[in-house]
Every structure is written in C-alpha cells, then in structure tokens.
Amino acid sequence: MSPLPDASVAAGFAERRAALARYGILDTLPEQDFDDAVALAAQLCAAPTALVSLVTEDRQWFKARLGFSAPETGLDRSVCSHTLGLRDVLIIPDLAADDRTRTNPLVTGAPGMRFYAGAPLITPENVAIGALCVLDVVPRPEGLSPAQKAGLAALARSVMTKFELRRAALSRRAEIAALAESELRLRLAVEATGIGTFDYDLTANTLRWDGRTRALFGVGPDVPVSYEGSFLPRIHPEDRARTDAAVRAALDPDGPGRFDCEYRTIASDGTVLHRVAARGALVAEEGRALRFVGTVRDVTAQRAALGALAATEERLRLATRATNDAIWDWDLVADHVMWNEALEVAYGWTPETVEPTGRWWLDRIHPDDRARIEADIRSVIDGTGHDWRHEYRFRRRDGTYAEVFDRGSMVRDARGEPLRMIGAMLDLTERNRVSGQLRAVFEGANVGIVQIDPRTLVALEVNAKLCTIWGAEESDIVGHSVAKWTPLEDTDERDRLHRRLAAGEIMRETLEKRYRRKDGRLIWGRVNLVSQVNGDALLTTAMIEDITEEKRVETRQRALIELGDRLRDASDAAEVSGIAAAILGRTLGLSRAGYSAIEPATGRFRIERDWTDGASSLAGSHPLDLVPATMARLRQGEILVIADVAADPALAPDATSYAGLLTRAQIKVPLLRRSELVGLLFAHAAEPRTWEPGEIGFVREVADRVWATLSRLQAEEQQRVLNRELSHRLKNTLTMAQAIASQTLRNVTDVGSVKEALVARLVALGKAHDILLSGEGEGAGLEAVLAGALAIHDDGEPDRIRLSGPAIEVGPKAALSLSLMIHELATNAAKYGAFSVPGGRVGLEWTIETGPEGRAGPDALVRMVWTESGGPPVAVPSRKGFGSRLIERGLSGAVGGETRTDYAPDGVVCRITAPLGGLLEKE
Template sequence: MPTRLLRKLLQSDRERFLESLLESATDYAIITLDLEGRITEWNSGAEQVLGWSEAEALGQNASLFFTPEDQDADAPAKEMAIARDYGRASDERWHVRKGGERFWANGSLMPLIDDASGTIEGYLKILRDRTEQKLAEEKTRQSEAFLRGVLDSSGDCIKVLDLDGRIEFMNAGGLRGMEVEDFSAIRGRSWASLWEDDGAAAAKEALAAAKAGGTGRFTGSAKTLKGTPRWWDVQVTPIAGSDGRPERLLAISRDATDRRHAEAALRETVERYSLVTRATNDAIWDWDLVRNHVQWNEALYTAYGYNPHEIEPTGEWWIAQIHPDDLQEVENHIRAVIAGNGDEWSHEYRFRCASGHYATVLDRGYMVRDAAGQPIRMISAMLDITSRKRAEQELEVVHHELGHRLKNVLTMVQAIASHTLRNSPSMDVARETLAARLVALGKAQDLLISKSSEEAEIGALIHSVLEAHRASEPERLRIRGPHVRLSPQAALSLALILHELATNAVKYGALSNEHGYVDLVWTVTDETPACLALRWSEHGGPKVVEPNRKGFGSRLITRGLPGDIGGDVKLSYEPTGVVCTITAPLDSLAATSV
C-alpha cells in the first residue's frame, strides 16, 4: 500500500522494505488519516482486523470503527487532538468490526509530520486486536473474584502462611473472627505466636507436618486482636509450588468456641443441678410422698434461718410452720391436687421463720406421679415475697392519695370555671380565660407529678408557669430567689396567682409595650416563724390606674393563697406599675397537704 505520505517518510529500497513490512503485518491494523480524520490508507491487516476492504474504508471517517457511545463522546476527534498536542495518543477500548461485532483493541495515533515544513500532514493509526487477552483477563478476574467471594463468605478463618509460619493473607471471615480491623496489623506476624498455653506447641507441630507435605491438626485457644478468647479447630496443609514441593502453607481455623462451651455446659450439668438448690434464693423442697421425707436446699437457712440438717425432714414439719390462719386453705389446696389429676400447685401463705416472724411466700410446686397416676413426689420452690406484698400495699396507699388529690384538683377546677363564667362578658372571653387558667393549673400539676408527689420547688414552678412569656424575651421577666419547697396546694394556688399577674401585665401592664419589664423576687425572712416574702413589681409599662371594679382574677390573686394556706397578699396599683406582695409562713407553705 504505497502512499504519498509514506513515500515522504521512506526512501528508496528502505521505503520498499518498510512498505512490504507494513503490508505483511496482518496482525496490526495500520491506517492513515488526513487532517479531518478521513481514512487515506488501509493495510491488509486493517482489512483482517476490522473487516472492511480498503475500497470500502477509504474516505470514511475514523469514527467508522468506534463504538456508538465513543462516537457520541467525540472520542475520535479528542484522540486526534491529543496526538496533535502531545505527539501520541494511546488508547485501549472496545471497537466495532464491519458486521457490528465488538472487539477489544489497544492502539496508538501519531501525527505524520512533513520533514521540510514541519507541519502535520495527517495521522497514523495502529490497532491490535486484544480481545482474547481481554476475555482471558476478565475470566481470570472473575475467577479470582469468585474465589475471593468464596473465601470472604466462609465463616472460617483462612490464612496463607509462608514456610516460616508468617501470615501473608487472611480472608474476610477470618478478619471478622479474629476481630482484625486492619490486616496490616497482623500481616507478617508469626501465626504460632497467636496461640496460648499448649496451643503454641501444637501450632508449631502442625506447621512442621504441613512443611513436610502432610496435614497438621489440633484444637487450641487463641485470643482475637481485641482480646476476646476463642477456641479453634485447626487444619494446616501445604500449598505446592510448580516443582510440587510446599511453597506456602494453608491454615484453616474454625471457631469452636460455641461447641467447647456446649461441651463444658454438658459436663457441668450435674454439678449445676446440685448447686442450683444452694445458689437460689428460693427454698426448694423435695417431698417424697411415699416415704414422707422432705429434702430442703440451703436457702431454707439463708432465707428463713433454718439449718436443713437440724430440722425434722418430714411433711409435718413444713406444715407446722404455716401460719394457723393460712393452714387449712393450704392443706385443702394440696389435697385437691393430690386427689385430682393436676400436676402443678401454687399458693401464697405466711411461713414462720427461725426468728419467729412470718414471711409471706409464694410456693410453686410440681406433682410427680407414677405410671398408675398416683402422686409419689412433690417438688416446690418457696419464694419470699414479703417485700413485694409490702410494695403492693404502699402502691395501694399511693392510689388512694392520688384519688384524693384528683378530687381536690377537680374541686379547684370547678371553682375556677364557675367564677370565670360568672364574671366574663362573653362566652369567647370566658373560654379563652378559662383555658389559660387551666393551663397554668396544669403546669403546676405537671411539676408536682414529675418531681415529687409531696412537694414542688418554687423556682421551677415559676419558670414553668411563666415559660411562654419568657421564651422570646427572657430579660423582661427578671426572676430570682432562694430554693423553697412548696406543698401541692400552695404550688397550685401560686401558679394561678402568677398566671393572673402575667396575663394582666401582657394585656395592660409592663409587658404590653416593648420596654417594660417585671421584677419577681422572693426571699426567706429571718424572723420566727420564718416566712416567704415574694414581690411582683412592674416597671416601664403604661401608667397604671386602679380599676373601678375588681374581677375574678383580682379576687383570685388576693384571696387564693390566704384562703388555702394562710398568709397575706397585697395588690397595689402604683403609677409606675402593679405591685403584688405575698407573705406566708414557710411551715404552712411546705406542710399543707392536698
């Protein structure tokens, strides 16, 4: 395929030699392109690799043998630009033959430069079909990926060791089992050094057996890298090299911890059975009904004070310790189980301890019968439930207290609702006012429930009731004072008073403009009896004028707390702002019950 461009490159006999050489290179597609990327020369190797004849290919764009996706990405033009700018463009990608079949090829594109002018006159493209190599590499990669997947999915710890026993590889299952987060932490480490006690010697023997061409096996204990102790069943075999001699060693360790534990548990079953009667808090008794012999465990001493070896081992002794008021019911229950076909028995009764006091017990037994259905044995566990019964009684008291408190709250709600509805100009106002007052009451009740059933802390109560007013501008409510505990009734009354004061401040007082603020301060006096002195004072609000008529809110402020616990409440309408002072004895504030 002599060409004008090649003739410029090749001279005389050398030219003919190279031309013949190019034509004989049938394994390579050698193509020349003009500056627009059109095919100008097409050797026989191109015909063989790509399928198009020279006549079919000449004048076509080089994109002819590029895949559609590479054509869309303008790969041919980009390749020419790289060759022009850097002197060569190499690629390895899928290409297309004449019939549409895809093949993998590596290629190079080089510019053809005129010696005289130094300008690029065209390009030389050389392609070689590497499909077989590509498929072989892909097959190898898939095979390796498959083997890797098999190794990774195995729960065994699979390791490759060198002939000195150093770790070269560990599969993912092994890394998990050995709790290795980074393989580099264990790479090159002596495998035998991981084993404890006799396991180290057994590991060395297994390595020696594998190096000699045999198989080494043992079971040993080795900790993970995080210190977790585990047992392993191990097999070590040689990995032969090309000469058939061991080149590396394969060590497969299977976690045998669960099996070892199960074996240990099985060995300990008899011992555990004999010990459980001593370890439990239940007094376990085993009554042989045929011989009338009762065997007790040591809990009879630890829980009830009796030494099993010093008591009479009969059913009569046990029955004699039952409280006289419970005895008849227990006997009737046991007789009913014995006479019937039942297998289980349980009863609560009072059992006399060695100290003479009675413990409430829950006795749960199982009846063993012979082949004829006759009871021959009864095994039971007697649990001391005295504390539980006491807790149940205390819970019952709490329930009564809660019911009492709920009645008081409902009474207060009824009074608030009645006064609000009576003094409101409309139902809408009544609804809004009543809802706000009940919210304040609810906040105080929430505080009592969340903190204690007996009392609430005044600071927490104030912050809870005034939370909505402090959320956006906390500096406008300046709250301070010492720690003081309030009874439930005092907390509820104070919550309603603070709600009314805050509501009036927002509507008419210091909180109705942008500059006013409220000082809320309380102290404890040194006099006897000690008193709580609380002062609410408004500043910076509109000028205050005492109202002609006192509503329910004002009456609630001045009469609520004194009526509930005693003390004194004064409400004054100073021109600079409303002032409310509350004085009440600490004893009455803390001791009043609901």
C-alpha cells in the first residue's frame, strides 16, 4: 500500500473539508473550463494523462481527467496527496524508484504509472485542497523543463481562479437569497415596528420622539428634543429650509394639514446619518392647531437601491441598443420571453409578430436542430447547471435560416429552482461563410500552413500541404511543439524567434530556415510568419514553402561560378582536376570525386586528383582498370548514371571489383577527342541513391568546363611551343641573313651588282624560311593551310570545325599570314568563344568573286568568313592586343587584303577579303 500523507498534512483535513464545502465542487458534473485545463496541461507537458484532483479524508476525486478512466480512487492510490504540504510543483521522475510511491497500486499494477508532476491547488486562505497533475507511463529522468514547470503552476493557479469564481457565484446566490429574505423581514418590520413616530404638542411647544425616531436622528434616549433645538439642526443644511417650509405649511390651519417630505439627517459633527421619509398630519380642534403627529421611516437603502437599479437599467438599455446580439430574458415561471430590438434588426421579427413564449422561439429553430436544442436547454434548466450554449439554425422572417451561436445564464432561487434565463443570440452566418472560404483556401493552399500557439509553439492546426512537406501525419504535428522539426544546430535561431513571439510581439517576417522531416531528411523552407492580435488573443500563422531544390540550384550555381573563377587561373591539368574534384565532392556531398586521364603509353586510367570524405586517396591508380564492362560503355561515349552498383544488372560482372571502394552510386562522364576516350570525370556516393536530374546536369556542366579548360591549356601550350620554335628559327634566319650580308658586302667594288646579289640571296632565304614553316614546297592548298592552323582544336566532335570552299593554291607569304591569323582567331575562340564550351561550332567558308571579265583572273577577290556559334554570349573587348592587331593587319600587310571583325552576341564573325592574285603570289 502506498504511504499516506504525513501527520502534519493529515491534520489539515478539517480545513480542507471546510474549503471543499465552500466551493461546492465535489461530485459535480464535468465542466468545459476544467476539461480545457487538463487538456492544455497534457499538451504543455507532452503527457498522456492529466488530472484535476481534489483530496478528502478518504479519497481523491477528479473534477477533470484526461487519459484516466476512473472518476476517483482511494488515498492508497493517491500521488497528489503528497503535494498537500508543498507550495511548489512536485516532480517525481520515477514513481517506481521513489519511497513515497514505489508501492502505489497505480505504479505496481495497471496502468503502470512511472512519472508524476503536480502543482498544488491552494485556496486564498492558504489551504491545499488537491493538485493539477500530469502522469506518464515512462519515467522522465529530466523531469519537466523550466517552461513546462512554470506553465503547469500557472495552469494550477488558473484552476483555482475558476474555483474562486464558482465560490463567488455560490456566495452571490446565497447573498441574493439572504437579501431577499432580509428585504421581506425588513418590509414586515417596517410595516410592523420599523416606523418611528413623532408627536409635536403645539400648545405646550414640546416634541416627543420614540426610540426609532431618536435613532434616525442620532439622539440618545434621555436627551431632550425640541423642534428648534433638535429637529432642524439635525437636518442636512441643503434640506433644512425646504423641510421647515413644508412643516410650517402643514401647521397652517387654513392649509391641507398634511406633511410628506424626504430629508437627510446628520450627526452633531455634520455626518449624514439617514435619508428619512416623513409623513405627518395636523390635529386641530375648532380651528385651533393643537398637535402635529406623524411617522418617519429610513429610506436610505431603498433610495440607494432605486438609484443603482435605475443606473443598471440604463446601462442595460444602452447595451441592448448598441449590440447586434438578439438579447432575450426568459421568465421560466411565467414562460414569458422579452427580446431587444436586435431581433427585428437582425432577423426581421417585429414585436407585433412575436409571441413572447419559449415555444415561439423553439418553433423557429430549424427542424433538424430543434429536438437536440430543446433537449439540451431543458437539461440545463431542469438540472443544476448555470450556463447553456449552442449553435443552430434560426429562421428569419423571410423564411431563410441564419446560423447562430446562442448562450444563456440561469438564475435560480436559494433552493436551486429555476427562475429565469438571460441570454444573447449572435448571427454567425457571414462569419461561417467567410470561414468556409478561408478553410477551403487553407486546405487547398499550395504552401504548408500551420497555426501556432506563440507561448508554447504548439501546433494548433495544419493543412495537408505541410504534412506532405514534413512527410508526417497530422497527428504527428498538431498538439506538439513545432520545435521538434528544427535541427539541433538551428535551435538558437528558433529560440530567439520564440522569445519574440512569447513576448507578444506583432510580427510579419519572411525567413529561410531548415527543417528535419519525419524521415530524418533535412529540407529548406521559406517561411512567411505572421503574428497578429485577434481580440484578446495573439494568433501566429506560418506559411512554409519547400525551397530545397531552389537552394540546391543556388548552391550549384555558386559552385559553377566558383569553378569558372578558379579554372581561369589554373595552370595545369592537375590543378584543373583538383579544383573540379573538390567542388563536386563538396557541393553534392560525395564520398569521392575526381578526374582521370588516359596514360598514352599504357592506355590505363591515371587519377590526376581525387577528393575523398574520410577515405584514402586513390591518386595514381583507378579501379576502372578492373571493370571491363563499365569501360566498354564509357568508350562508346555513354554517361553512366548508376543508383546502386550492386543492383545494376549491367554491372554485375564488375560488381565485386567495387568492393571496399566506398562507391555504391556513381556518375561517370567520359571525355572524348576524335571519338577516342581520353579522360573521365567521376562522382561517387558511399550509399545507394537516386541521382536527381539537377545533380546529373551539374556533373555534366563541370565536365564540360573542365574539358574546355584542358583544351585551352593544351592550345596555349601548343602556342607556346610554336612561339619558341618560331623564335628559334627566326634567330637562325637572322644569323644566316647577317652572315649572307656580311659575305656579300665583303670586298665591294660595284654597288649595283652587290645590291642585286644581296636581294637575291635574302629572297632565297625567305623562300627557304617559308618552306621550313609550312613543311611543304613554295605553295600550299588553302584548305590545308587552314586545317593545319585549326588542327589543335579538333577534338573529334562531329561538325566541331567546318571548312568549305573551292581549291586555291596560296603562296608562302599568304600561307604564313593566313596561318597566323586563323591561329589567333582559334585561340580566342578557345579562350572565350565557341571552342570554350562543348557543342560550340566554327565554320570557315571562302568564295571567289570574279572580275569584270567574268573569270577568276588575278583581279578577282577571295572572300572568307569565319563564323562562331554555340558558344557563350560574346562581349566586345575593351582593348585590342597584339593578336587583334595581327588579325586585322596581318593579311593586309602581306597581300593587300582587308579584315573586319564583328562581335555579335551569338558568336564572333570575321570577314576577310583579299585579292586572289595576292594569295597566289609565289614570290
């Protein structure tokens, strides 16, 4: 058996019994306010059970309960009794481990309670009568959070406030009953003995007051009284002259002989004692005034009550005229109902059409609602309840029905018998219509919506879209704190926001934050948070849009910008591959990423650089050497996208070769030159995963930029080699020219013959130099010259370079100039134009424009057009370097041609015009 409370607590049973009796709460029916309190306590503390428990000498009885079937238990099962000697929240983390409760049947048997937290219910007289508690079937070593503990204590105080309101209501009803009885006795007393008398002997000029009159004037029983010395001085100065005049008029034998006046009596210090109503009559005999006799009665309370009643009636009249509610007052004894003007304004029923009975009202309720409403209100009237409320449909004068919310309060006599019910009927039709529209918008919205209690962050209502975004059921969200969906690393920001909401701040903000779905996956949400006041309540609504993919796209775009910036400064293939591998791995969260190149000597892959997450580097070798099936697909130019290596039937022959390589999901992008596999960009994930289209596109974009950069570096390297070779040959040529000139000018005797000899030797040297540059004879085919200048940019992609035009044999000088010009154009295209991206194209076409005689003679013109397409947008260069000047002037200096370059946005266009004769010139 669970130990009972200690002796000091048991000693308080008498006070507790008296306190409970004053509240009149034991064994009463459930009430919504207390049910709401336990529901909120359970929600606040995330507990399945909550109780409002009242402890007597031999039992604990539950005014409200949630998650507990029995309405009461014996004290041997009571945990709340242990709170009676406390003033703070009692928390028992494990009931089975606490000496006070370990043997309690509720712990050792069903339902197996293990955790308890209870806030004592303490009356204003400092008497503990029970507790508001929460229980759980699992222990909680951490107990309650400070916020939960404070909230539970606050709820307990709220429960006591409801008890006090009930106590006040009971007291008020008792006072009303006592006042009614007192008023009855007072009326009888006034009629019987409560009226004072006076007798003024006009002949002897003596005044006599009985005890009641003396009391009203504040004069002792033995003090002599007189009209001039006692009566007039004891009347309030503001009433004195009027009262004296009324008396003297009554004493006039020719007058009516009657006195009826009200005045205020005062004490000797001027303090007002009473308001008195006096009546008197003159006793005369044979036209001679003898006596003036009469009565006085205290009307102080009556006049005050009448004044208060008049003020109350005026306030009620103004209130009923100002409200849109149809206010009704139902005299249940007489079955008479009075309505205010709103019945006509809101529902069209004019006073002459209304039968003032309860049946008239019931007959205007919709037939489908009538029986339910009548049964409900009758149960309140015939029972012990004091409040009634309901929603139903009420017929207007025009036959349509209004949706109304009706509520009433009972007035009972001292025995609890029903006397009257006063209430108000509010038209909800328009509100419900708007509410229905808002509900449709709420449920059909394409963004997640959640309504939140700003104090506790508990979700009050959600729509289906939010459940989809968080991957949870409605029951997983409603009734629980939305804080559970925030990842731990973001709790500081969430707590700052909560403090602002809890402080009652009016907010309208848009923010981006992360959420952890029910399946554990992190997502990004764009949150429009609105906190506003509605009446006395602060309402908070969050509208949440899933922007995870948007964030991923932004991340990839930033990564591509970073990649472009860093690749522009890269100086070799190893650095290019290292940059690409790091950006791929970091952006996609991979276990491994990298770039591999083919070793020309062995034909095997060589990893230039890889990026690993907790794995050893594979630089220097590559597992693809062991997987022939995968290699065959790559050599065909296929991009491999593999969700799970082990589950891919096409990779079954190679599956064992991947063991231990931290690679289950893969993307592999082959790099081809002239249909030959020369490199590979790879991205590996350690666990199986489905690759999203955006991720695949991101890897392909990285591969394209890596390939363009490698091509540019190769082109630049070839250019550097050519420049070094040209420099070497030029130095040799100048040396030879110097030697020829020196030999020619030695021992000069005839200047004319020496000049011819020197020119002839230098021309011969120039022809030899041309032959050395071209590797051919004194001339070359135009297509061969152009193809040779573009050869380094041909990666084997179909239609990458297109040459078209008639066969023309150009001379060495034109061949050298054209070769240098086309080389410069191609270099620029590799850096900035069509050759810098996959899919870029360059077309070079030439035609022969015949001369005046209609044949292709020496005076004909050759027109060549260099056209780029498929490259990035073109911008006009801000300055011209040597290369640009070489393009514009190189041919004109050699053969007299013209060159014009247009930087069109969709691709550079260079137009070259040269005389055919100049191109054909051999010398």
